[in-house]
Amino acid sequence: MSMKRLLALGVLVAAVLAGIVSYYASSSPDGLERVAGDKGINAKEEEHPLGDSPLADYGVKGVEDERASVGLSGVIGVGVVLVVGTGLFWGLRSRPGSREGSQSKPKTHS
Amino acid sequence: MHVPDGFIDAPVSVTAGAIAAAGIAVSLRGARRELDDLTAPLAGLTAAFVFAAQMLNFPVAGGTSGHLLGGALAAVLVGPFTGILVVSVVLIAQALIFADGGLTALGVNITVMAIVTALVGYGVFKLLVKVLPRTRPSVTAAAFTAALVSVPASAMAFVAFYAVGGTTEVPLSTVIPAMLGVHVLIGVGEALITGLTVSSVLAVRPDLVYGARGLARPLRLTVEPQKTEEAAA
Numbered sequence: 001m002s003m004k005r006l007l008a009l010g011v012l013v014a015a016v017l018a019g020i021v022s023y024y025a026s027s028s029p030d031g032l033e034r035v036a037g038d039k040g041i042n043a044k045e046e047e048h049p050l051g052d053s054p055l056a057d058y059g060v061k062g063v064e065d066e067r068a069s070v071g072l073s074g075v076i077g078v079g080v081v082l083v084v085g086t087g088l089f090w091g092l093r094s095r096p097g098s099r100e101g102s103q104s105k106p107k108t109h110s
Numbered sequence: 111m112h113v114p115d116g117f118i119d120a121p122v123s124v125t126a127g128a129i130a131a132a133g134i135a136v137s138l139r140g141a142r143r144e145l146d147d148l149t150a151p152l153a154g155l156t157a158a159f160v161f162a163a164q165m166l167n168f169p170v171a172g173g174t175s176g177h178l179l180g181g182a183l184a185a186v187l188v189g190p191f192t193g194i195l196v197v198s199v200v201l202i203a204q205a206l207i208f209a210d211g212g213l214t215a216l217g218v219n220i221t222v223m224a225i226v227t228a229l230v231g232y233g234v235f236k237l238l239v240k241v242l243p244r245t246r247p248s249v250t251a252a253a254f255t256a257a258l259v260s261v262p263a264s265a266m267a268f269v270a271f272y273a274v275g276g277t278t279e280v281p282l283s284t285v286i287p288a289m290l291g292v293h294v295l296i297g298v299g300e301a302l303i304t305g306l307t308v309s310s311v312l313a314v315r316p317d318l319v320y321g322a323r324g325l326a327r328p329l330r331l332t333v334e335p336q337k338t339e340e341a342a343a
Contacts, residue, residue: 001315010155085156
């Protein structure tokens with residue numbers, strides 16, 4: 001499989017998981033929330049300072065439909081993480097030529 | 111396992127922030143050796159995938175759920191240093207954009223869910239890969255086991271922070287078995303997702319999997335530019 005194909009497929013899988021499948025995720029408390037609630041670890045829990053932000057708690061403010069709200073927030077999240085992550089890792093990568101001595105022509109990438 | 115604000119006191123949260131910052135700084139240096147033109151986009155994709163998978167809470171026993179942490183998965187796919195950065199990017203985005211995981215707790219969360227899972231996961235993985243036959247199924251089995259262990263390890267890292275800086279006085283004899291029990295179960299889900307994902311990537315592009323470097327490569331009939339091969343350490 002070509003790299004382009006693999007990346008496209010991967011992004012599609014992530015978008016489908018976050019955009020569609022996420023609606024069907026369990027809404028039960030997670031392991032820590034459950035233990036914290038049962039045992040009283042959460043007695044002094046504080047509200048999240050950004051709890052009123054437009055995408056807080058994986059929903060888009062103003063989108064009434066629950067399915068659309070969760071899905072849209074998930075797709076936005078995948079997009080943001082993909083762009084930030086790829087930008088960071090692209091910047092960090094060791095460039096060909098720096099180690100092998102062969103001079104590669106400057107690459108243009110979007 | 112995202113820790114909200116108010117579980118851990120200020121001094122220990124600051125300490126955890128320093129640990130997280132140091133871990134990220136070391137990883138930024140280490141990741142340079144793991145990333146190249148091919149694996150850098152894969153690492154970005156891994157971060158997006160971990161974000162998506164973390165939205166998918168699966169039910170475990172008794173009205174409790176869990177989700178992938180992803181540190182072991184990322185470490186096997188793109189390397190341990192890059193793996194720490196992958197999960198850190200996800201956690202920072204979740205805390206800042208989705209109000210998931212506290213802001214003062216960000217250091218705790220990065221330490222517990224990114225650094226501990228990637229390091230413990232990769233440690234277990236390397237150990238197993240050394241003793242198992244050098245085959246693709248071994249890589250998948252090692253990744254599965256690494257993920258399985260990484261979740262209770264992460265839970266115990268949280269307990270360690272709680273022990274020194276918890277804002278409440280729940281005895282550790284109560285906290286440890288409760289946290290361990292549920293996170294062993296969540297670890298099974300983590301292991302299944304990790305094993306499935308690693309085996310899927312191995313099936314299509316085994317050359318891209320960091321943890322499978324050094325496996326004998328299948329003969330290929332394509333003409334490719336010669337690359338210098340590094341013997342596996």
